[in-house]
Every structure is written in C-alpha cells, then in structure tokens.
C-alpha cells in the first residue's frame with residue numbers, strides 16, 4: 075500500500091474538514107480546542123485563530139466534548155442545542171497508546187432544507203415532551219432526573235453509577251454529605267429511575283417542622299381528632315407517598331418521639347392517623363438525607379440506633395464541591411444560564427480569572443453557595459461578563475491571593491489594588507486623605523490609580 079504524501083493528505087484533510095455543511099472541532103485531553111473548521115467558526119461567529127486553546131465549553135453552547143475526553147466514551151447522533159437550533163452531534167474520543175488524548179466532534183446538517191424541516195419537527199416533539207414532563211412533575215413532585223445533575227468529575231460519576239445501581243430496588247437509601255451538595259437532586263433521581271416513578275415523590279424537611287406537628291404531618295389526622303383539627307381531617311405524607319417514595323430530608327433533626335413512630339411504620343408497613351380507630355397499609359420507599367454525623371447523635375442519644383440501621387441500608391456519600399473542582403467550571407456556566415434565564419438579565423459569561431478563583435475557593439456552602447454567588451454577581455455586574463469585582467464580599471480574595479499557584483508579583487499587585495480601593499472607599503474618594511492613609515506620595519497614588527484603572 076502506498077502512503078499518502080503530505081500535500082495529498084492536506085488536500086484530503088481540507089476537502090473533508092472545510093466542507094461547508096460540516097462543522098468540526100477537535101479538542102485535546104483537557105477539552106481545549108486544537109482545531110475548529112471555518113464552517114463551524116462562521117456558524118458560531120468566532121475567530122478561527124482566537125478559539126485555539128480556549129476551553130470548548132466556553133466556545134460551544136452545551137458542548138460535551140470535554141466530558142467525552144474524560145469518559146472516553148463516544149457519543150453518536152446526540153441532540154445538541156446550539157444558537158437556537160437542535161443539531162445532531164457526534165463526539166469521538168481519540169486514543170494514543172490506549173489513553174484518551176483528545177476528541178473529534180462534528181455537528182451535522184446545519185443549514186440544508188431537510189434539516190430545517192427536521193429541526194422544526196424535533197422542536198415540536200421536544201415541546202410536546204416538555205409539556206408531558208412538566209405535567210408529570212406537577213402531579214408527582216418529580217423535579218430532577220440524573221440528567222439534571224451537572225458534573226462529570228470521577229467523584230460525581232461514582233455517585234451517579236451507584237444511584238443507577240440501587241434505584242430500581244426498593245431498599246432504603248441514606249444520602250449523606252454537606253449541606254448544598256445536591257442530596258435532594260439525587261433523591262429525585264433515585265425515584266425517577268425506580269419502578270415507582272409513575273407514583274408520587276413526596277418530600278418532607280424534618281428540620282422545618284415544629285415537634286408538635288410531626289405526627290400529624292407524617293400520619294395525618296381524622297376530623298375532630300383534636301381541637302383545631304381541620305374539617306375532613308388531614309392526609310399525612312406517608313399516605314400521600316403511597317406506592318411511591320417518601321424523602322425524609324435532614325433526618326438528623328427529627329425529634330426522638332417522631333423517630334419511634336416512623337420506625338414502627340417502617341417495620342409494620344402500617345400507619346395510624348391521629349384519632350383513627352384502625353391502621354392502614356402503606357407501601358412507601360424511604361430515601362433519607364442528612365448532613366449530620368448520625369453516629370455521634372446516636373452516642374448522644376439524640377438519634378435512635380435501630381432507626382439508623384433501618385434507613386442506612388445503602389449509604390451514599392455525595393462529595394463536597396471542593397472535593398471535585400473539575401465540576402466547578404461546567405456547574406458555574408450551567409448555573410449562570412439557569413439564573414439569567416430566570417432573571418432575564420443578559421450576562422453571558424464568567425471571566426477566566428473568576429473561574430480560576432472558583433476552583434480554588436473552599437465552598438463551605440457547596441453548590442448552593444456557588445449558585446448564590448453567581449446570582450448575586452449577575453445582579454451586581456454592569457457588564458455582560460462576571461468579573462472578580464462583581465463577587466460578593468464574603469468570598470474572600472485573601473484565600474485566592476494566598477494560593478500557591480499565584481506569582482508573587484500578581485499577589486502584590488492585587489493586594490496593592492485592593493488596599494488603594496479600600497482607602498479610597500473609606501475617604502469617599504478624597505485622594506489627599508487617601509495618600510495620608512496609605513502613607514504614600516501624591517504622584518505615587520495617581521500613578522497607581524491609573525495603573526489599576528480605579
């Protein structure tokens with residue numbers, strides 16, 4: 075067989091890749107773009123030279139190329155929503171010596187007539203699907219499936235794998251992890267993937283129910299059961315969840331006497347509403363969640379050991395955000411999109427410096443905190459891109475500055491800029507007072523104000 079000479083190979087490459095109907099992108103193992111053909115660049119309205127080296131998620135809407143290089147699994151004929159169109163995307167990992175070194179992605183039929191017809195047909199089907207989905211959510215309280223859980227770090231993939239495995243059974247699952255890590259999302263997904271998914275998903279937050287109302291919330295009451303009881307009585311959460319799933323969030327906060335009652339229901343499969351003369355059978359799968367150290371609560375006699383064993387059949391640990399920095403970029407972009415869609419404010423991107431900072435910050439409030447920080451920045455920013463200045467004050471730049479990945483010059487400049495900003499703020503912009511406060515000369519202050527664009 076004759077090998078292709080370089081020129082001939084380049085011509086084939088050009089004919090294949092620069093085809094006007096064919097959008098093509100190549101990324102390396104980190105998801106950074108190494109090639110994007112003209113046709114794709116024109117469609118995205120980006121510069122072919124400038125996109126080189128950029129992260130693919132920053133250039134292509136809803137891209138999964140960076141995920142494919144992590145999973146090593148090809149994705150063929152996947153629907154991808156780009157610039158108002160549903161495109162057909164193929165993503166193929168490229169291997170060298172068995173290791174994934176990058177991926178090639180194509181999106182097809184971007185402007186042929188047939189595709190336009192097909193596209194509107196798909197849009198129609200998708201809106202119908204959306205309609206049925208929202209009806210189902212409304213009826214059964216299901217809000218999220220595994221697809222809605224953003225992140226592809228090894229840690230979160232491991233949780234997803236475990237969820238898929240345990241979801242079909244009827245076993246109790248205990249989701250553990252810090253507050254804001256997404257435990258409720260996972261509880262929804264378990265229900266969604268189980269045979270009970272056409273039945274109700276009922277959630278109860280044990281931390282927010284006053285102790286004296288627990289019993290009536292969980293088991294309901296009969297009309298006239300006590301003074302103040304509603305006419306017609308009240309249906310308890312167990313009964314509402316009959317045939318489906320009951321999610322007991324913050325179970326560590328459940329009062330002891332409620333724990334005794336729940337345990338009895340779990341053992342006997344029967345509930346007795348307050349004031350009822352007989353008990354009723356209930357078939358409910360329990361998913362519980364907590365961010366509390368239950369073992370310690372058991373030692374302190376604040377949580378029943380027998381209940382613990384009953385709910386802890388399958389424990390699943392949802393990792394804290396700081397344990398999976400790889401998810402932060404994609405989560406931040408997803409949350410920005412979610413927030414701007416809700417608020418209607420046009421903010422299209424997050425500056426690379428902010429993403430770097432996010433990846434080093436400790437996120438004690440996890441994904442919920444990330445969501446709040448982005449929400450606050452969206453409201454504060456005056457531009458279409460979130461920068462460090464838009465972040466709320468409780469996010470400590472010191473943590474960022476002291477990070478070992480930063481050069482000393484960078485740390486010094488940032489500290490200097492911050493000190494000048496603080497001083498100017500303190501003296502309401504009066505430069506004479508600011509120079510005294512900072513102990514520097516007038517020209518030095520003016521020079522620095524100019525340098526940092528203050």
Ligand SMILES: Nc1ncnc2c1ncn2[C@@H]1O[C@H](COP(=O)(O)OP(=O)(O)OP(=O)(O)O)[C@@H](O)[C@H]1O
Nearest residue numbers: 222223224225253254255256257258259365441442
């Ligand atoms: N992986 C994720 N993908 C998308 N959104 C997420 C993810 N993880 C968390 N969130 C979002 O973060 C917020 C907090 O998540 P959730 O309420 O599920 O956390 P939690 O662990 O149950 O918290 P708590 O223990 O305080 O009840 C929600 O708005 C949720 O939609």
